[in-house]
Amino acid sequence: MSSVLEINGLRKTYRSRGGPRRALDSFDMHVEAGQVHGFLGPNGSGKTTTLRTLLGLIRADGGEMRVFGQELPAALPQVIHQLGAIVESPQFFGNFTARDTLSLLCDAGNLPQSRVDWAFELVGLRERAKERVKTYSLGMKQRLAVASALLKQPRLLILDEPANGLDPGGIREMREMMATLSAGGMTVVLSSHILSEIQIICDHVTIISLGRRVAAGPVSEVLAAYSTGQVRVAFETPADLEAAGQVLSAAGIGYQKNNGHLLVSGVDKPASISRMLAERQLYVSELTPVGADLESVFLELTGTAPVPGQHRPVDQSVKVSSEANEANPAGAQA
């Protein structure tokens, strides 16, 4: 696969009255062609700064960025027509109709006006295209923003929180649209806080915290790297729990007794548990590897899991050392 987006060592420090704030700290990100790439991070972690820097809206202090092999921001005018993007909340002039808004963008981008209807159809706004943008709900503005990004029929689509404000049906439509676009060969970079959606939609993911990459790679590998390796074992008869525990202890296998089941850890092949217990006439009714989900991995990596009785200020995440990042297999680019 060819690399569509490469970011290496990107740095950006904001200077304000409160003192300098490092938004990006040698951040790396690699996206290959055809990927649907999730870009995750807590509030203030540097996601939007990264995307804005990529689009030439913010000047980086250092580092390298390449899109389709061309160095940014110098080559941005050459690649911009292949790059569709929405950054943060939808930003449009409220007094224009949605049709006028997209039509003007078509003119500005020297695109045929026929793209306008095509984009409206794609995001489900065709019937409301003649209404002023200021009358739109947040979800409709979001759809309009996605439509504006799709007008170029780009090779790389960057969407920042596209599901923000959408109802459940809209989120599902957005998910299906991403799948369709990806199947058509479009590379999609998707920033979102709806981690369950990212887990479903994306095949690759990059997680950023405090301006640094803390994990990256295929979603399955990132999840596997943070998987606990535990297996949930349940029995038809609760009375078997005690006996099964003794069998596992005798075999040197650790476990925890939970509500009506055992959480067994340190087992490479879950089937061996079933075989071992069956030899003692203990028959399991459930044998399920306990996998990590993206949310728990995200919370662990960014240190943003809520702690009872504590309030976490915005921007407060854990600092992940570069050594730890390198030691983590998912931290290296897949």
Place this chain on the structure above:
Amino acid sequence: MSLVKAENRRLFKRRMTKWSLVIGVLILAAIFAGIFFSHQKSTPQAIAAAEAQAEQQYQQAIKDWETRDKALCESSGRPAETCVPPQREWFQGEHLLPPSFSFKGAFGDLLIIWAAIMAMIAFLIGATFVGAEWSSGAMMNLLTWRPKRMSVLGTKLGVLLGGMTIVGVVTFALWTGGLWLTGQYRGDTNGMTSGTWQSFGLSGLRGIGMILLFATLGFTIASIGRHTALAMGLAIGVIVVGQIGLSIVLQIARVAYAEQYLIPVHMTAWLNKQITLTDYSGSVSCGPNGCDAPQKVLTYTDSGLLGLGLALVIAAIAFWSIRRRDIA
């Protein structure tokens, strides 16, 4: 060219542009109507009627003098030689005629009205054209399509100036045409030589130049502040503090030629080619032949260079700002 097309559409699609122009034209129309209906052509019939009315008034005055006023005057104790009957020359028919409009004589003063109103409208349109784009985020969106910032801002400014030139030419033509018709139907258009027309045309060009200057100022100030409100606030601040306040302070401080620091004076100098300023700050003695206060002439080149310099400096800051500052 595609961006020029888009920005042209955007400029004239905006409600603020449409309504500002409508309001500007309505104000000009109201002023024009006032001028038109307050003047009348001096036809021979009207002159004859006025002369007849003057003669009637004279005869009535003579009658009043003989029957009442003469006795009153003589009994008042005033010297006899001051009690004279009404004279015929006191009753002129032209005094009883409604004012007649002289196109050639009035054009210069009325041009200032057109230029000042359209300059104000141009400032507003210029400020909102880019200010609303910045504050709504539409500018940021546009820059994700056209990442060359200087080119985008330059194109927007160019389109604004092009649009305002058209607006200026059209409204100047309407204003001049309207005043010429007023001269035709409510006065006279005497003395209009090709040289006079040329002079009026050049005055109109200077008026359009002033409109473009104000459009540039509104646009560039709003772009620096990234909001329409900055330009409007600054304009109000300049008018209230910089003009009304400053003129009071300058008069109190008895600064020489204090008027030269006021914008309307420069606008008048620009449009009327020159303005003569009189310095009353020192000791001035006046006699039958006028006062001996020193004077100086402010020419349109002085005012033009000042305006051009101001516009160039602010435009340079606006372009530097969009080139250097992050867009968040």
